[in-house]
Amino acid sequence: MHKVKFIRPTSLADAVQIYRTTPGCRPLAGGTDLMVMLHARTVRPEPQAVLDLWSLAELKGVRRVQDSVEIGAAESYTGIIASRDVQQHLPALAAAARTIGAAQIQNRGTLGGNLANASPAGDTLPVLLAYDAVVVTDRRAIPIDKFFIGYRKTELHPDELITAVRLPLGRRVAFRKVGTRAAQAISKVVMAVSGHPARIAIGSVAEVPLRARRAEAALERDDIEAAIAAVADDIRPIDDVRSTAAYRRAVTQNVLRGLLDAFARG
Amino acid sequence: MSPSPLPVPGTTVGRSVPRREGVDKVTGRARYTDDIAVPGAWYGRTIRSTIARGVIRAIALNPAFDWSRIVVVTSDDIPGDNVVQLIRDDQPVLAPIRGEIRHKEEPILLLAAPDRATLEEAASHIRIEYELTTPVSDIGSATEVFSTVDITKGDVASAQGEADLVVEREFRVGLQEQLYIEPQGAIAFPEADGTIRIIGSLQCPYYVHRALKRALKLNDQQAVVVQAETGGGFGGKEEYPSIVAVHAALLARKAGRPVRLIYDRHEDLAATTKRHPGVIRHRTAVKKDGTLLSQDIEIVLDGGAYCTLTPVVLSRAAIHATGPYSCPNVRIRARAVATNTPPNGAFRGFGAPQSLFAAELMVEHVAERLGISSVDLRRKWMLRLGDTTATGQVLTESVGSELVLDAALKAAPTARRGRGLSLVFHGSGFTGSGEKKLQGTIALEALADGTFRVLTASTEIGQGTRTIFCQLAADALGVPLERVSLAPQDTSLVPDSGPTVASRTAMIVGRLVQEAATEIQQRLQRERPPIRVEKSYIQPESIHWDETTYGVGDDRRDQNERRRLSERPAGHLPHSHRARRPAHPHHSGRESLLARPVRGQRHRRAADGWTGAGDHRRHPRRDRRLAGRGSGHPGKSVGRIAGEEGRGKREGYVPVTIAFTINGHSVAVEVSGSRRLLDVIREDLGATGTKEGCGEGECGACSVLIDGEVVDSCLIAVGQVEGREVTTVEGLADGGRLTALQQAFIAHGAAQCGICTPGLLLAAHVLLQHSKRLTADEVREGLAGNLCRCTGYTKIIDAVLSCTK
Numbered sequence A: 001m002h003k004v005k006f007i008r009p010t011s012l013a014d015a016v017q018i019y020r021t022t023p024g025c026r027p028l029a030g031g032t033d034l035m036v037m038l039h040a041r042t043v044r045p046e047p048q049a050v051l052d053l054w055s056l057a058e059l060k061g062v063r064r065v066q067d068s069v070e071i072g073a074a075e076s077y078t079g080i081i082a083s084r085d086v087q088q089h090l091p092a093l094a095a096a097a098r099t100i101g102a103a104q105i106q107n108r109g110t111l112g113g114n115l116a117n118a119s120p121a122g123d124t125l126p127v128l129l130a131y132d133a134v135v136v137t138d139r140r141a142i143p144i145d146k147f148f149i150g151y152r153k154t155e156l157h158p159d160e161l162i163t164a165v166r167l168p169l170g171r172r173v174a175f176r177k178v179g180t181r182a183a184q185a186i187s188k189v190v191m192a193v194s195g196h197p198a199r200i201a202i203g204s205v206a207e208v209p210l211r212a213r214r215a216e217a218a219l220e221r222d223d224i225e226a227a228i229a230a231v232a233d234d235i236r237p238i239d240d241v242r243s244t245a246a247y248r249r250a251v252t253q254n255v256l257r258g259l260l261d262a263f264a265r266g
Numbered sequence B: 001m002s003p004s005p006l007p008v009p010g011t012t013v014g015r016s017v018p019r020r021e022g023v024d025k026v027t028g029r030a031r032y033t034d035d036i037a038v039p040g041a042w043y044g045r046t047i048r049s050t051i052a053r054g055v056i057r058a059i060a061l062n063p064a065f066d067w068s069r070i071v072v073v074t075s076d077d078i079p080g081d082n083v084v085q086l087i088r089d090d091q092p093v094l095a096p097i098r099g100e101i102r103h104k105e106e107p108i109l110l111l112a113a114p115d116r117a118t119l120e121e122a123a124s125h126i127r128i129e130y131e132l133t134t135p136v137s138d139i140g141s142a143t144e145v146f147s148t149v150d151i152t153k154g155d156v157a158s159a160q161g162e163a164d165l166v167v168e169r170e171f172r173v174g175l176q177e178q179l180y181i182e183p184q185g186a187i188a189f190p191e192a193d194g195t196i197r198i199i200g201s202l203q204c205p206y207y208v209h210r211a212l213k214r215a216l217k218l219n220d221q222q223a224v225v226v227q228a229e230t231g232g233g234f235g236g237k238e239e240y241p242s243i244v245a246v247h248a249a250l251l252a253r254k255a256g257r258p259v260r261l262i263y264d265r266h267e268d269l270a271a272t273t274k275r276h277p278g279v280i281r282h283r284t285a286v287k288k289d290g291t292l293l294s295q296d297i298e299i300v301l302d303g304g305a306y307c308t309l310t311p312v313v314l315s316r317a318a319i320h321a322t323g324p325y326s327c328p329n330v331r332i333r334a335r336a337v338a339t340n341t342p343p344n345g346a347f348r349g350f351g352a353p354q355s356l357f358a359a360e361l362m363v364e365h366v367a368e369r370l371g372i373s374s375v376d377l378r379r380k381w382m383l384r385l386g387d388t389t390a391t392g393q394v395l396t397e398s399v400g401s402e403l404v405l406d407a408a409l410k411a412a413p414t415a416r417r418g419r420g421l422s423l424v425f426h427g428s429g430f431t432g433s434g435e436k437k438l439q440g441t442i443a444l445e446a447l448a449d450g451t452f453r454v455l456t457a458s459t460e461i462g463q464g465t466r467t468i469f470c471q472l473a474a475d476a477l478g479v480p481l482e483r484v485s486l487a488p489q490d491t492s493l494v495p496d497s498g499p500t501v502a503s504r505t506a507m508i509v510g511r512l513v514q515e516a517a518t519e520i521q522q523r524l525q526r527e528r529p530p531i532r533v534e535k536s537y538i539q540p541e542s543i544h545w546d547e548t549t550y551g552v553g554d555d556r557r558d559q560n561e562r563r564r565l566s567e568r569p570a571g572h573l574p575h576s577h578r579a580r581r582p583a584h585p586h587h588s589g590r591e592s593l594l595a596r597p598v599r600g601q602r603h604r605r606a607a608d609g610w611t612g613a614g615d616h617r618r619h620p621r622r623d624r625r626l627a628g629r630g631s632g633h634p635g636k637s638v639g640r641i642a643g644e645e646g647r648g649k650r651e652g653y654v655p656v657t658i659a660f661t662i663n664g665h666s667v668a669v670e671v672s673g674s675r676r677l678l679d680v681i682r683e684d685l686g687a688t689g690t691k692e693g694c695g696e697g698e699c700g701a702c703s704v705l706i707d708g709e710v711v712d713s714c715l716i717a718v719g720q721v722e723g724r725e726v727t728t729v730e731g732l733a734d735g736g737r738l739t740a741l742q743q744a745f746i747a748h749g750a751a752q753c754g755i756c757t758p759g760l761l762l763a764a765h766v767l768l769q770h771s772k773r774l775t776a777d778e779v780r781e782g783l784a785g786n787l788c789r790c791t792g793y794t795k796i797i798d799a800v801l802s803c804t805k
């Protein structure tokens, strides 16, 4: 693995340039996904070089931009949790970030990494879907519901870097993760829900993090029972080492009921 | 509790004293196998089968690859018997060429190379062709039987006829991984006279010694086995280290130089022994009022492909099968079968957890059918003084079931959440007549300088052995603890006191130490030192055990009974399982020898039982020396370190210079920037206090601080720390003065085997930096990224809390 060249760009512009022109190059942010895979040599094709994004100041920080909050692609979860803007306007994102790994992982893991890695179990992803976040790259802005196109496949071009994630102000989103234990667990089911507009976004229940469109339509009509019934058909869970499809279906419905109840209570 | 049986009024036994190697463990100085730098040593690796069953048709080494710098060992290179010495001679050291493969991950070839990259490359140039056979994958389809145990008491058939209710249930228990945080590993040193010396992570030096002698055709003196500091065992390092050591020895012998064979977590999980899976059926006959008439129990354990210690595990499973209950009519039929899966072996409890799990669930089922409380049912059934166990043992002393049940109920949480209770017993000491066969031997020396030395092969694996033996000897001798030392666990120095298993170390071996000390103390009245006394186990007259009838005598010397209550969150939503603190009153039959280690053992045991139903098998490295202040490697602690220069040129990449600060020293290393920070710290800078437990961010053993934030150094590319400040465990103590936290870890016994300790100290250090006011829950959350297998965490949390305001 140490045959892989390490490239340290001096600026975002430099990084974009290098990424476009270096074959076999892979961006490296916190490394909490990529370093595991590099060491186990499971990255295909095997990268020739890694491009360090961690040290780029342009990719760090949380800022207010008009009526949205913009989070740098390489800002750590710890930074996100500590941000007053996030605490105030995006509590569901802070809640999701708190469930990721433990201190060691939160100090390094980033939204850019969670997005590009595109695991169906990525915990921030349903939250980003529920907020209708926008993924900002070096060349465009991609609406989040267009971002995940298949199992671990994203809308990103092979030479495209995520620079930030933009989330709107003034939306109430509730979040819930179900895993085997409270810390350092991969989700069996993870969900984020917004009442207005109706958004029900779920992870670990299909090949991509998805929005439960039929359940959302029912919720739009304020028909909670119909939403809970419909969500079971919206998802495509599988049996795997962590859980069974049947369990995931039942839990998805229970979690949705719980989150909607919480909304109803205010 | 019964009075202490100590010959001399103890002054240290029963008191919490700091463990002997505590300072080394909290400063990162303790050297585990992979921490030992061996100049000129090559790296070894095992090539394993990718199929579960079949025959090796051909092994092909790609001729295009330069094999001249590689040592390849096949079964033809084994000078002695191709057998892993244990109970049965069925397991080969290496699958014979054109021989049978009986499980996935079965060792076929061994490789050694001067560096890891060459080793990896060589491995990719080997092709093994197999002829496949359909494997036996589970208990249901198994036909081959390793061993059986039958226990009969009374007449089950007629008791069932008289019953008001007969309840029948089947229970399944999955594989369970021991998950010691330090993976298996050994380093072998060939010496000019044919001697092979092994330094390794192991529980039983003489098991390894016997295996080496047999496979390498060595005599007693030519095989030398030394235990390095060992990062947990839990049974997983009882028999498996024999395989690692023999493999390393074969490589070292052929290479003519030392070879290090260190597993990574993936290999360890995939290939090494696990707790036996099992299917257990109960038919329990009762009267309407709950009176227990009969227990009819069938146990089938999956031994995996080879026998290992399976017959003994099965024996323990059978002996404990009834649970701690008195029943007039019992039939236990137990068998262990073979499947084409990696062999299963020793794991704390050794068969008992499986059968106790079933027995306890059975109590619940029967109580439910009877419509009475399962607590009342337990009270009705439980063993009391004067009762006879299924194996015919009349309990004449120290039966604590009533005591622990009451204590547990008193400690029981009253919260709304679901509650559970289980009552278990566990025998201490080797199973059956094992102690008699073993005849463990120890020695004690009174030296001319007025100090004393205890010589045993019993290993410290976190449970406190080193401290306990010294305490026992000091008390019996009537001397201060500081005057007693312990010889290293090196087979060329110490007699065979038997394996470090079965809770026998303190009880059986400890007793021998006491006896030797008493004798020395008496002889010192008349003689001058040096005096050496050896003591061997002699079975007391009162103990009989019949292997054929599984009847007693008095097999279990000690009726240890424990019960635990665990809260489980209930409600319609599934909760993430955050472990609530279980109450587990514990009756160990006598006063605890060493207050602190026993407490840790107990917390851990409860957790071992608790997590038992899971199946953890999954499919899925490193040495040169800058330690922090006070390191043993002066000269390298500051300045430029040409870590990989030579290697870099050879392997075709250009190393870059990366400058950062470590523990206050500026360093510049010339390495590839994509190397893991962990490897650079351990290998290039020689600061081996930082450990590798998993290599993928799960265990936290590799935790370091970067600019004051805790991170897993296995997930950091060293290029990412350019210009930053790195702190490792070696950097915590200031000029040799331990921090309050380090002292608290020692004082609270929070470092047992110690392999997790450096990482935990760093994570806890940051927590305390951020806030001096912390609740136990905050500490738990802050340390959630660090796994500890020994302590059960309670002592760690107490240690951290003691440093808050």
Ligand SMILES: Cc1cc2nc3c(=O)[nH]c(=O)nc-3n(C[C@H](O)[C@H](O)[C@H](O)COP(=O)(O)OP(=O)(O)OC[C@H]3O[C@@H](n4cnc5c(N)ncnc54)[C@H](O)[C@@H]3O)c2cc1C
Pocket (backbone or CB within 6 Å): A026, A027, A028, A029, A030, A031, A032, A033, A034, A035, A036, A053, A073, A074, A099, A100, A101, A102, A105, A108, A109, A110, A111, A112, A113, A114, A115, A116, A117, A121, A122, A123, A124, A160, A161, A162, A163, A184, A185, A186, A187, B696, B697, B698
């Ligand atoms: C012990 C452990 C526990 C974990 N727990 C959780 C959990 O609970 N929930 C969860 O969701 N995840 C979890 N993860 C996974 C991981 O921490 C997250 O996915 C994290 O967000 C990844 O971010 P990173 O910066 O570390 O990504 P990296 O590992 O640096 O990169 C991940 C991928 O994204 C690419 N990439 C990174 N940044 C960019 C960018 N700006 N533009 C384009 N591509 C980019 C990389 O090339 C790589 O393919 C865990 C991981 C570990 C090791």
Ligand code: FES
Pocket (backbone or CB within 6 Å): B691, B692, B693, B694, B695, B696, B697, B698, B699, B700, B701, B702, B703, B712, B713, B714, B715
């Ligand atoms: S070695 Fe386990 S987290 Fe790094």
Ligand code: FES
Pocket (backbone or CB within 6 Å): B181, B231, B232, B462, B750, B751, B752, B753, B754, B755, B756, B757, B787, B788, B789, B790, B791
């Ligand atoms: S793992 Fe042994 S002390 Fe923590």
